[in-house]
Amino acid sequence: MELLDKLNWRYAAKAMNGEIVPQNKIDNIIEAARLAPTSSGLQPFEIIVVKNQEIKEQIRSIAWNQSVITDCSHLLVFAAWDTYTEDRINYMFDLTNEIRGFKNEGWENYRQKLLQLYPSQDEEVNFNHAAKQAYIAFSQAITAAAYEGVDATPVEGFDPEKLDEILDLRAKGLRSAVMLPIGYRDADNDWLVNLVKVRKSTEDLVTVIE
Numbered sequence: 001m002e003l004l005d006k007l008n009w010r011y012a013a014k015a016m017n018g019e020i021v022p023q024n025k026i027d028n029i030i031e032a033a034r035l036a037p038t039s040s041g042l043q044p045f046e047i048i049v050v051k052n053q054e055i056k057e058q059i060r061s062i063a064w065n066q067s068v069i070t071d072c073s074h075l076l077v078f079a080a081w082d083t084y085t086e087d088r089i090n091y092m093f094d095l096t097n098e099i100r101g102f103k104n105e106g107w108e109n110y111r112q113k114l115l116q117l118y119p120s121q122d123e124e125v126n127f128n129h130a131a132k133q134a135y136i137a138f139s140q141a142i143t144a145a146a147y148e149g150v151d152a153t154p155v156e157g158f159d160p161e162k163l164d165e166i167l168d169l170r171a172k173g174l175r176s177a178v179m180l181p182i183g184y185r186d187a188d189n190d191w192l193v194n195l196v197k198v199r200k201s202t203e204d205l206v207t208v209i210e
Contacts, residue, residue, distance in 0.1 A: 032144030072181035084118035
C-alpha cells in the first residue's frame with residue numbers, strides 16, 4: 001500500500017537543509033489538516049504558518065535550540081482556542097447551516113447542548129480539549145507530508161508561554177499546542193536518518209475483543 005510505504009519512509013528529521021518546499025505541497029498538507037475530524041466539527045484551533053526567518057530564530061531560542069525550526073521551509077504552529085465561547089460555537093453551527101442550506105432540529109438541539117456545556121466549564125479544561133482536537137489535525141498533516149515526500153518533525157519541546165508571546169496568540173484567544181517544521185532532511189548531518197524505525201509489534205500494540 002503506497003501510504004504505508006510513505007509512513008515507513010518518514011521519520012522525525014533532526015536536521016533539515018533549508019530547501020523551500022513547493023507551495024502546492026504546503027497547500028496540500030494544510031488542506032489535509034483542515035479536513036481533519038474534530039469533536040462536534042468545531043475545529044477549535046488555528047494553524048499559524050511561519051515563513052519569516054527572524055521569527056523562526058526567535059522561536060528556536062525558546063525551543064531547545066532545535067535547528068529544524070530555523071532550517072525548515074515552513075514552520076506550522078497549531079494553536080488551540082484558549083476556551084470555548086458562545087460566539088465560537090455559534091459561528092461553526094451557523095456556518096454549517098449556511099453551507100448545507102438548511103436547519104435541522106436535532107442539530108439545533110445539539111447546539112444548545114454545547115452552549116450549556118462548554119462555556120460554563122473551566123477554561124483550562126476547555127483548552128486541553130481544544131488542544132486534543134488540534135493534535136488530530138497535526139497528525140493528519142504529518143501523514144499528508146509523508147504522502148507528499150516532505151519531511152515533518154513534531155516539536156513539543158518549547159516554552160508555550162513565550163511562543164504565545166512571540167506570535168501574539170493570547171490576543172487572538174489562542175494558545176500554542178504543538179509545532180510542525182516542514183522541509184527536507186539534511187541526511188549528511190542527521191544522526192537519525194539511517195537508523196531503523198522502531199515501533200511496537202502489532203501484537204503488543206493491538207488487543208482484539210471479539
